[in-house]
Amino acid sequence: MKERVYIIDYDVLSPIGLNRDDLRENLYNNVKGESKVSNFETDGIPFKIAAEIKKDLKFLYRNEEQFIKDVCISDRKFELTIALANLVESRFKNIIGDCNPNRRGVVMGVGSDVIMFEQFEKEITSTVKDTTYQFNDLIMNLSSRIENMGLMNPYDIHAIYISEMFDLRAFQKSTLSACTSSTQAISIAFDSIRNGKADIVFAGGTDSIINTMALISFGKLGVIPESGPHDEKTCKPFDIGRKGTLAGESAGIAILASETFIKKSKIKPLAEIVSIGNTLDGYKITAPDPSGDSMEVAISTALKNGKVLPGEIDYINAHGTGTKQNDGVELAVINRVFGDYGKEVPISSTKDRHGHAIAAAGIQELAVLLTGMKNDFIPSNMNLVNPIDDSFNLVRENSRKKIKYALSNNFAFGGVNTVFILKNIE
Amino acid sequence: MKKKDVFISAVNYQLPKRFEEILLFSPNKQKIIVGGLDVDKKNKYYPARSDEKIMRTDVIASIISISNLLEKLELTEEDKLDMSLFVANSIFIEESNKNMKRAFSVLNRIKEFGTVEQKLATIYKNVPPLLALETLTNATMSFISQYTGIKGNNTTFGSTSHSGFDALEEAFLQIENNQTEKALVGGSNCSGIYSFLTYQNFYKNTDGWKESACSSFLVLGDSGDVKITKIDHNFIKLSIKGLRKNRMWGDFFRDKSPEFIVYSGGFIQDDFVQNEKEVKSICNDFFSWEREYGNLGSASLFMGIAHGYNLIKSGRNKTVDILNRDVYGRESHIRIEKVIR
Numbered sequence: 199m200k201e202r203v204y205i206i207d208y209d210v211l212s213p214i215g216l217n218r219d220d221l222r223e224n225l226y227n228n229v230k231g232e233s234k235v236s237n238f239e240t241d242g243i244p245f246k247i248a249a250e251i252k253k254d255l256k257f258l259y260r261n262e263e264q265f266i267k268d269v270c271i272s273d274r275k276f277e278l279t280i281a282l283a284n285l286v287e288s289r290f291k292n293i294i295g296d297c298n299p300n301r302r303g304v305v306m307g308v309g310s311d312v313i314m315f316e317q318f319e320k321e322i323t324s325t326v327k328d329t330t331y332q333f334n335d336l337i338m339n340l341s342s343r344i345e346n347m348g349l350m351n352p353y354d355i356h357a358i359y360i361s362e363m364f365d366l367r368a369f370q371k372s373t374l375s376a377c378t379s380s381t382q383a384i385s386i387a388f389d390s391i392r393n394g395k396a397d398i399v400f401a402g403g404t405d406s407i408i409n410t411m412a413l414i415s416f417g418k419l420g421v422i423p424e425s426g427p428h429d430e431k432t433c434k435p436f437d438i439g440r441k442g443t444l445a446g447e448s449a450g451i452a453i454l455a456s457e458t459f460i461k462k463s464k465i466k467p468l469a470e471i472v473s474i475g476n477t478l479d480g481y482k483i484t485a486p487d488p489s490g491d492s493m494e495v496a497i498s499t500a501l502k503n504g505k506v507l508p509g510e511i512d513y514i515n516a517h518g519t520g521t522k523q524n525d526g527v528e529l530a531v532i533n534r535v536f537g538d539y540g541k542e543v544p545i546s547s548t549k550d551r552h553g554h555a556i557a558a559a560g561i562q563e564l565a566v567l568l569t570g571m572k573n574d575f576i577p578s579n580m581n582l583v584n585p586i587d588d589s590f591n592l593v594r595e596n597s598r599k600k601i602k603y604a605l606s607n608n609f610a611f612g613g614v615n616t617v618f619i620l621k622n623i624e
Numbered sequence: 625m626k627k628k629d630v631f632i633s634a635v636n637y638q639l640p641k642r643f644e645e646i647l648l649f650s651p652n653k654q655k656i657i658v659g660g661l662d663v664d665k666k667n668k669y670y671p672a673r674s675d676e677k678i679m680r681t682d683v684i685a686s687i688i689s690i691s692n693l694l695e696k697l698e699l700t701e702e703d704k705l706d707m708s709l710f711v712a713n714s715i716f717i718e719e720s721n722k723n724m725k726r727a728f729s730v731l732n733r734i735k736e737f738g739t740v741e742q743k744l745a746t747i748y749k750n751v752p753p754l755l756a757l758e759t760l761t762n763a764t765m766s767f768i769s770q771y772t773g774i775k776g777n778n779t780t781f782g783s784t785s786h787s788g789f790d791a792l793e794e795a796f797l798q799i800e801n802n803q804t805e806k807a808l809v810g811g812s813n814c815s816g817i818y819s820f821l822t823y824q825n826f827y828k829n830t831d832g833w834k835e836s837a838c839s840s841f842l843v844l845g846d847s848g849d850v851k852i853t854k855i856d857h858n859f860i861k862l863s864i865k866g867l868r869k870n871r872m873w874g875d876f877f878r879d880k881s882p883e884f885i886v887y888s889g890g891f892i893q894d895d896f897v898q899n900e901k902e903v904k905s906i907c908n909d910f911f912s913w914e915r916e917y918g919n920l921g922s923a924s925l926f927m928g929i930a931h932g933y934n935l936i937k938s939g940r941n942k943t944v945d946i947l948n949r950d951v952y953g954r955e956s957h958i959r960i961e962k963v964i965r
Contacts, residue, residue: 243748310759347865415755612757612769614762
């Protein structure tokens, strides 16, 4: 008999909340994370809008060692991880209690590394000469200022840091599958518990694409729209006038636990992860498969494996990036999988509020979904004016509804489709 | 449901034939040796030009190597639809003269400009439109799917050599627990300056660094004549501060003495010497790719398994134990055995 898998706690750093309580209040109050980029200059590039976490996070990790603080200066993703881990340290340690360290692990979804040009511009331009290895020497020199770590570190640093803080010895894994990274972290954690490899797994992710090079490269790819002079609604999921997504940043962790553990420790879980669907398009790395066939298989597999009927799903937390490529295909697939009920089930994407956190998108949206589930609340598509297809129940206003089962969708560059079904535990 | 046994159906890999010595000027005039892959542009599985321009060499090598592997197994399109794919990857930027020259040229130009607007406008103009895809962390996995038609359960793991163990364990557990019948699993390692800059943090001011690009993949299934009989790792408290000096490979052999060991995990000459010394204290019959190729990163474990698989298939050995250790001190152990019918 395979173990059932529950979520027993979670927290998140988001542009619309520095913890789960903030997130709940700001979802209720339709707070938007979108604004002009304030952390660095954007003159000269056409991408000026993002959903930043504006508050200085240093207060959360003020007691960390100096070398950790130094790395945080040059690596925003790492800063988000450190701030989040310090935020939840005492609460999470209390929850995991005396669970054997060899039976507890961590899986973190992590985004691409980017050299923060805006921070090191002077050093880069003053050192670089027209020889290949001068550039490498420069990076080595910058790295050597930081004891124990450098400007470039293995992606594992996030999982390793969390494993060190919470003594998680069963495994420390890092998933690197772009926008599905943290959803796949949840998927790997789910499998690990189901297959008896762990009793507790910290699953989550961290990412930020709010820096010069990321904005330019995602912008040139057509994922982020150019900013107009009066843009206040950059990201419009499922709207005819959608032009692209909103650059975001986030870090989040959920604690997944086995049924054995929650019974033994008498913890009341928040929700059960019922099943996962995870497929590849096998189409083109440059574009999602317009047929949506593999997306359909992912959702159908999750329903089938979870023994959940389409009509039992009370809410779909959509991937809904606000890009031309994603949103139409996602709705068409929902229509195929859910049939007539696809037009009834409430659907929303909250990327118009908190932006697209890429590798941390899945964990941020899990936090949104859990907030809704535990508070009988469905957040709206805030920027939706003219829907692609008005026959769908694309939620226009925040609404009250009991959610027993919900589907969360995440899809990634390169054609990765990862979804999961969550069941509320009353 | 009863757990299934897990077998290796086939292996394929590509190793470098050329090595480059790179002298860094600072801080200590370190010399590093990097092995680079050559790919046959005339191979029938060589990718399309539109994809090639955003592919690293190790990704191209993987596509060719895997396509040959799957062709030998004569898998149907339907088999591949449900097949799982787990990939271990490490560095996602390939150093090439073209890329570096482009970057230097832009950086040199912006020195002349006084305003932020001029500088950023120049960078914006010169950033290649597909840069985000060139550095995509799941590019290897997605291209494999695109070129082979594998569409099943999947993940890309990173980034030290232990990511190979994570990928293998996931594939193993899925077959063992009846979640899939077949899985393609392996590692694609992009070596070079960026890899050195990442991992040198663990080896500051040391000499003799050597690493090679490599692609190595296995097909796992629920039948075959080489079986994975053990998949294990150590349980230690890790530290973000870096290299742990634990040497506990011997602990994996409390139940059974090894017949033959293949090991990996070193980056520098001192590692290679110490690893060999450690393995000698466990078993007299052993092999490592690291003397010749240095570290093979996320492909290390799979190259060890591939060597062991070939030894068993040739009849030289009945059992081979494969060991790996990463820069954080995470140790793993795989045992493969000939199936006696």
